[in-house]
Amino acid sequence: MSLTKRNEMMFPALMNELLRPDWFGGTQNVRAAVPAVNIKENEENFELELFVPGRSKDELIIEIDDSVLTISSETKEEKEETKENFTRREFTLSSFKRTFSLPETVATDKIEASYNDGILKFNLPKKEEALPKPKRKIELS
Template sequence: MTLVRKHTGLFPSFWNEMMSPDWFGGVDRTNQNLPAVNIREGETDFTLELAVPGQKKDDFIIEVDDRVLTISMEHKNEKEEEVQGYTRREFWYSNFKRAFTLPDSVNEEGIEANYEAGILRFTLPKKEEALPKPKRLIEIGK
């Protein structure tokens, strides 16, 4: 698994934000190779989970560039067998690429990923200023 951080500009693309159906980017359901995704928000972070069973962590390429988290995977497999003078070859190829626009509240430098039991899980910590503040009492002055 490779995590690459790129920064190509100072300002996020306003046009891309306007065209994005939600803050985590759109999903094209016409491509059935896309893994299912769960997104949860906690008090201190977001959790992003992708269901991609049967892979190795080295199959994934993960990049963060200009508030966009891009996850891609490519897997090739080839099988050849000879049975009674006939040769049978089978080829499998699977890949996907998903991109998620990160909200301003995410600390890009603290993003962590792990792959276990077919689930690619990301922890996206919130910036300090986005964390909930403790309640305090304010006394009324004279």
């Protein structure tokens, strides 16, 4: 006895055609892109920048829990287009979620954020004990 794999779809080409995202002339309008991020470390802090254009401050959700920084957003848009006897209604959902595990050297209670021209900026200051110590001269006795 031999085992053979069966194709359960009788008309795969037809099913692919019916399930196309642009079947009624629309386009697939799902945006699940994750925003680009820049991270820079200085002696006193970390700087984090996310590129999130087209969002308002109210649409951005920023949370910190147990040294995990979470930035997320979800926008919903509904538009209706009527031409002659045809009506087409489309819903747009755009969302993202980024999480960052912060190092132990970050003072999580002093994190600052700003949003300007589509760029979300964070200043993540380092704890005092993580800052570089200045040189000091040791006198011989």
